[in-house]
Amino acid sequence: MEASGDWRRSVKVIVDYDACEANAICAGLVPEVFEVDDEDNLHIKLDVIPASLADSVRHAVRSCPKAALSIEE
Numbered sequence: 001m002e003a004s005g006d007w008r009r010s011v012k013v014i015v016d017y018d019a020c021e022a023n024a025i026c027a028g029l030v031p032e033v034f035e036v037d038d039e040d041n042l043h044i045k046l047d048v049i050p051a052s053l054a055d056s057v058r059h060a061v062r063s064c065p066k067a068a069l070s071i072e073e
Helices: 025-029 051-063
Strands: 012-015 034-036 042-044 069-072
Touching (some): 012 042, 025 034, 051 069
Antiparallel strands (some): 012 069, 034 042
């Protein structure tokens, strides 16, 4: 089995802004992807998450206390 990482697919993050309370847990876990601004608005910095960050983003999605994040594979 190859260890190249090519087997991992990129993903897209979906935010339910009605549920999001901008707790910034996701931003603390993966600041390359998630950002909370001074007005407590969550921003996704990348339209498509590269495979190299996909596992970290999945962890951040599972860690959201309001379940406001989901992943589109």
